[in-house]
Amino acid sequence: MDDIYKTDALITENIDAYLETHQHKTMLRFITCGSVDDGKSTLIGRLLYDSKMIFEDQLAALEADSKRVGTQGEKIDFALLVDGLAAEREQGITIDVAYRFFATEKRKFIVADTPGHEQYTRNMVTGASTADLAVILIDARKGVLTQTRRHSYLAHLLGIRHIMLAVNKMDLVGYDREVFDRIVADYRAFAESIGIIEFTAVPISGLAGDNIASPSAAMGWYDGPTLLNHLETVELDQSADQRKPFRMAVQWVNRPNLDFRGFAGTIVSGQIHSGDEVRVLPSGKTSSVAKIVTLDGDLERAVAGQAVTICLADEIDCSRGQVITAANSPVEVADQFEATVIWMEEDDMVPGRAYWLKLGPQTVSVTIAQPKYQINVNTMEHLAAKTLDLNAIGVAVVTTDRDIPFAPYEDSRDLGGFILIDKLTNRTVGAGLIHFALRRASNIHWQATDISRDHHASLKNQQPMVLWMTGLSGSGKSTIANLVEKKLARMNRHTFLLDGDNVRHGLNKDLGFTDADRVENIRRVGEVAKLMSDAGLIVITAFISPFRSEREMVRGMMQPGEFVEIFIDTPLDEAEKRDVKGLYAKARAGELKNFTGIDSPYEPPEAPQIRIDTTSMSPEEAADLIIAKLIP
Amino acid sequence: MTLQALTHLQRLEAEAIHIMREVVSEAEKPVMLYSVGKDSAVMLHLARKAFYPAPPPFPLLHVDTTWKFREMYALRDRAARKAGMQLIVYQNPEAVRRGINPFDHGGLHTDMWKTEGLKQALDLHGFDAAFGGARRDEEKSRAKERIFSFRTAAHRWDPKAQRPELWRVYNARKAKGESMRVFPLSNWTELDIWQYIHLENVEIVPLYFAAERPTVIRDGLLLMVDDDRFPLNDEKPVMRSVRFRTLGCYPLTGAVESRATTLPEIIQEMLLTTTSERQGRAIDHDQAASMEKKKQEGYF
Numbered sequence: 052m053d054d055i056y057k058t059d060a061l062i063t064e065n066i067d068a069y070l071e072t073h074q075h076k077t078m079l080r081f082i083t084c085g086s087v088d089d090g091k092s093t094l095i096g097r098l099l100y101d102s103k104m105i106f107e108d109q110l111a112a113l114e115a116d117s118k119r120v121g122t123q124g125e126k127i128d129f130a131l132l133v134d135g136l137a138a139e140r141e142q143g144i145t146i147d148v149a150y151r152f153f154a155t156e157k158r159k160f161i162v163a164d165t166p167g168h169e170q171y172t173r174n175m176v177t178g179a180s181t182a183d184l185a186v187i188l189i190d191a192r193k194g195v196l197t198q199t200r201r202h203s204y205l206a207h208l209l210g211i212r213h214i215m216l217a218v219n220k221m222d223l224v225g226y227d228r229e230v231f232d233r234i235v236a237d238y239r240a241f242a243e244s245i246g247i248i249e250f251t252a253v254p255i256s257g258l259a260g261d262n263i264a265s266p267s268a269a270m271g272w273y274d275g276p277t278l279l280n281h282l283e284t285v286e287l288d289q290s291a292d293q294r295k296p297f298r299m300a301v302q303w304v305n306r307p308n309l310d311f312r313g314f315a316g317t318i319v320s321g322q323i324h325s326g327d328e329v330r331v332l333p334s335g336k337t338s339s340v341a342k343i344v345t346l347d348g349d350l351e352r353a354v355a356g357q358a359v360t361i362c363l364a365d366e367i368d369c370s371r372g373q374v375i376t377a378a379n380s381p382v383e384v385a386d387q388f389e390a391t392v393i394w395m396e397e398d399d400m401v402p403g404r405a406y407w408l409k410l411g412p413q414t415v416s417v418t419i420a421q422p423k424y425q426i427n428v429n430t431m432e433h434l435a436a437k438t439l440d441l442n443a444i445g446v447a448v449v450t451t452d453r454d455i456p457f458a459p460y461e462d463s464r465d466l467g468g469f470i471l472i473d474k475l476t477n478r479t480v481g482a483g484l485i486h487f488a489l490r491r492a493s494n495i496h497w498q499a500t501d502i503s504r505d506h507h508a509s510l511k512n513q514q515p516m517v518l519w520m521t522g523l524s525g526s527g528k529s530t531i532a533n534l535v536e537k538k539l540a541r542m543n544r545h546t547f548l549l550d551g552d553n554v555r556h557g558l559n560k561d562l563g564f565t566d567a568d569r570v571e572n573i574r575r576v577g578e579v580a581k582l583m584s585d586a587g588l589i590v591i592t593a594f595i596s597p598f599r600s601e602r603e604m605v606r607g608m609m610q611p612g613e614f615v616e617i618f619i620d621t622p623l624d625e626a627e628k629r630d631v632k633g634l635y636a637k638a639r640a641g642e643l644k645n646f647t648g649i650d651s652p653y654e655p656p657e658a659p660q661i662r663i664d665t666t667s668m669s670p671e672e673a674a675d676l677i678i679a680k681l682i683p
Numbered sequence: 684m685t686l687q688a689l690t691h692l693q694r695l696e697a698e699a700i701h702i703m704r705e706v707v708s709e710a711e712k713p714v715m716l717y718s719v720g721k722d723s724a725v726m727l728h729l730a731r732k733a734f735y736p737a738p739p740p741f742p743l744l745h746v747d748t749t750w751k752f753r754e755m756y757a758l759r760d761r762a763a764r765k766a767g768m769q770l771i772v773y774q775n776p777e778a779v780r781r782g783i784n785p786f787d788h789g790g791l792h793t794d795m796w797k798t799e800g801l802k803q804a805l806d807l808h809g810f811d812a813a814f815g816g817a818r819r820d821e822e823k824s825r826a827k828e829r830i831f832s833f834r835t836a837a838h839r840w841d842p843k844a845q846r847p848e849l850w851r852v853y854n855a856r857k858a859k860g861e862s863m864r865v866f867p868l869s870n871w872t873e874l875d876i877w878q879y880i881h882l883e884n885v886e887i888v889p890l891y892f893a894a895e896r897p898t899v900i901r902d903g904l905l906l907m908v909d910d911d912r913f914p915l916n917d918e919k920p921v922m923r924s925v926r927f928r929t930l931g932c933y934p935l936t937g938a939v940e941s942r943a944t945t946l947p948e949i950i951q952e953m954l955l956t957t958t959s960e961r962q963g964r965a966i967d968h969d970q971a972a973s974m975e976k977k978k979q980e981g982y983f
Contacts (some may be wrong), residue, residue, distance in 0.1 A: 062951055062954045062955060063955070066947040066950065067950040068946065069951075069954075070878065070881065070947060070950065073878065074690060074692065074878060074882060075690055076690060076691050077688055077689070077691060078690075078691035078694050078695075147827045147842070147843075147845065148818050148827065149819075149826040149829075150826055150870065151820075151825045151826065152819070152820045152867070152870070154874070158691070158873075159691040159875075162871055173847055174847075176847070176849065177847045177849055180849035180850045180853075181849075183849060202851070287688070288692075289688075290686050290688065290721055292684060293684070293686050294686070300702070302704040302705060303704045303706060303707060303708050305736070305737055306735065306737075307736055307737035307738075311736060313736075315704055315733070315734075316704075317697060317700075317851065318702045322684065322687075327910045344735065344736065344866060345732065346732045346735040347732075347736065352687075354686075354689070354696055356689050356693070357689065357693070357697050358697040358698075358700035358701050358704070360735070371708055386896055395847050407856070409854065410757050410850050411851075411852065412705070412708065425780065441965055464850055465851065465953065468849065468850050469852065470847075470849055470854060477847040477854070477856040477858060477861075478846060479847050479848075479854045480855075482847070482849050513693075546698055567720070574693075575841070602845050616777070651769065653838055663765065671877045
């Protein structure tokens with residue numbers, strides 16, 4: 052084995068000198084991409100083994116496991132070192148992103164190991180998001196495959212600047228130079244077509260150890276670096292980041308007492324010195340750096356990658372999520388973007404639905420429009436799409452509910468990469484990469500009007516409200532809503548009834564019954580109800596409104612307390628038995644698609660303000676109950 | 684412009700500080716699990732850095748088994764005072780009542796004091812985020828765990844339903860009753876921890892350094908007789924120069940014979956050693972998947 056991976060003589064002879072050199076190691080994060088049989092786990096196991104990261108007890112366990120469940124007969128199965136969870140050991144596949152660690156004299160390495168089957172996109176995107184380099188594994192017997200293209204595309208999409216092509220299993224093709232050259236040429240043609248300008252190719256055998264840590268005796272024709280050699284010397288992204296303008300997103304405002312106000316965050320790019328002029332976004336206010344505070348004393352300067360606390364010379368507003376930048380080089384601020392969206396959840400994306408978007412430390416509400424197109428990750432073709440399903444990647448317009456400071460993803464992973472969170476389950480359902488801002492937001496200004504909503508309401512001598520009735524088709528919403536409106540009218544209240552069927556004849560006649568259309572239907576009704584409540588009216592709506600998310604979205608549009616959710620609770624079998632419009636019969640017969648309760652879900656309210664059990668009271672009694680609860 | 688290459692330890696430090704600040708900003712009631720070991724010592728040191736000049740804005744929680752080494756209890760109280768933090772010590776009352784101990788109760792000892800004790804303490808105080816000092820290099824199922832690890836209201840971990848974790852963007856959102864376990868040292872290795880302790884002069888329990896200590900050998904483990912609760916069966920404790928690579932309940936923690944009395948000597952031994960750290964802990968010896976199973980049940 053190569054000299055540099057032997058236990059350093061310094062360890063025994065002069066440990067202090069050894070520690071001194073090892074404290075100056077840098078760190079490289081990389082990802083390995085390959086299909087199921089490309090030998091990915093074997094390669095990583097080999098790297099750990101060759102860099103002396105395996106202890107005797109682990110090796111003993113490995114040898115025992117190799118005999119028991121290994122695939123290499125009596126030989127050590129390196130893959131078993133890396134295949135961690137019990138579930139995947141049984142299946143013989145890795146099911147999730149795992150991180151491995153090893154170090155050489157020059158660097159510490161963190162490897163993101165991602166599995167090669169159907170969950171691949173989600174896992175690979177996760178692993179690639181923090182990687183400086185991608186090792187693309189190719190089986191020398193098979194050459195460039197569809198998977199190779201997919202892995203390379205994803206690595207490039209996530210902004211990995213260093214691509215390494217590891218042509219594995221060279222031992223199985225007789226260490227043939229022609230095989231290697233042909234694969235490299237094939238790959239180059241493809242790589243250039245997707246914008247990968249540079250890559251490094253190495254012929255290896257993970258199993259035999261050729262060109263991993265030490266040059267292969269069997270491949271004298273290859274004079275490039277070994278795989279480890281390249282990993283040790285490639286330039287780090289972090290150095291490149293330091294040359295860019297200064298940016299730091301504020302995570303936390305440190306206020307231990309009245310005399311100290313520091314802005315804590317991680318510097319995402321550039322450098323900062325005490326005395327530098329800075330600008331805070333989105334407010335645009337400027338100040339200068341008074342000091343850079345750490346437990347070890349104030350710093351004269353700090354650089355990209357460091358987590359610091361900055362005190363400014365002036366008392367200016369700055370809170371979590373805002374971005375401090377070099378004064379003469381601020382970032383953009385916008386509320387609408389074109390972005391690549393990667394969907395990571397079993398349930399499809401719902402265009403128009405409100406999700407949380409988290410970008411750096413900022414969390415805002417966001418809606419995603421119907422994708423402009425979806426990308427076939429195997430062929431790079433653009434396909435028409437109405438939504439995105441699990442592992443799909445598309446390009447769409449995203450609109451946030453307020454201005455946020457950002458940078459295009461290609462300039463900054465930290466200011467251009469976001470995650471999407473479902474508002475009900477709190478799961479991370481997607482990720483996005485900002486391309487650029489769409490200027491519409493800054494060109495449409497709010498027109499201030501002189502007659503306020505309070506004025507409208509006081510003229511009518513009433514408190515505006517939105518009585519939102521939700522329930523299955525045939526539950527009695529329209530009937531009860533109609534009765535409630537009549538009773539309110541008799542009490543001289545100014546009302547308006549928005550009925551589902553009626554709205555679909557006009558305002559929403561362009562919408563169908565897919566999930567996305569249902570969301571848009573409710574969004575429009577919500578906006579109309581909001582305008583009417585601004586006009587001082589009591590608005591009564593009767594819509595199935597099957598999804599909790601959209602009912603919550605409408606609640607969020609209204610003034611606090613104005614939205615009253617009324618659950619017209621009729622069990623499905625009861626509604627189907629009544630079937631006043633004959634719709635259930637048609638749906639059962641397959642003549643109506645996406646019918647709520649039959650082949651489209653209904654999510655009942657968890658805590659409605661009013662619940663009407665239609666099996667135990669008449670519509671008349673229901674209307675009286677609602678009025679009694681609302682108008683004391 | 685002069686560039687300043689950050690060392691791997693500087694990057695790991697910045698990452699841990701970033702994680703802690705996210706938790707404090709997003710969780711309602713965070714807490715730091717403090718086991719008094721070397722990883723806890725580093726985590727506490729990083730917390731002081733993350734929030735300086737303020738003290739870390741959360742308490743320390745020690746889920747006690749009553750069977751830790753005496754020197755651990757001494758350092759625990761001193762370290763909390765020095766950091767200006769509240770120290771909460773929790774002992775599972777049922778384990779106290781039944782006198783659960785590692786000599787008579789085997790696996791039940793860890794289960795009741797640690798797994799159950801931790802769940803009870805978190806529920807009792809309503810903590811919704813708990814920092815732990817676990818590292819991904821310790822054990823295979825840890826290698827796949829997220830930095831922000833979601834737990835159900837029953838504290839269960841579901842390895843198949845983990846949230847994707849991209850860039851430095853952490854999803855800390857959860858419903859009432861659910862919680863997060865957060866591991867700021869996920870990407871540190873054992874060597875990183877030792878190097879950092881050395882560089883930053885972090886105070887650790889003296890048991891990590893070699894000294895003459897009373898010991899007996901049992902089931903292949905070199906155990907220290909730390910107090911008179913240790914039942915001796917015709918055994919006579921022998922004074923040996925030993926130290927500990929990992930610390931837990933003293934009857935369950937194996938020592939190694941050593942002459943290393945300084946940090947560089949410890950690191951030297953570590954680099955030359957041929958067995959992994961957790962071998963000194965009885966908990967891992969059962970089977971390959973034991974840790975994954977324990978974690979699913981709520982063990983840290």
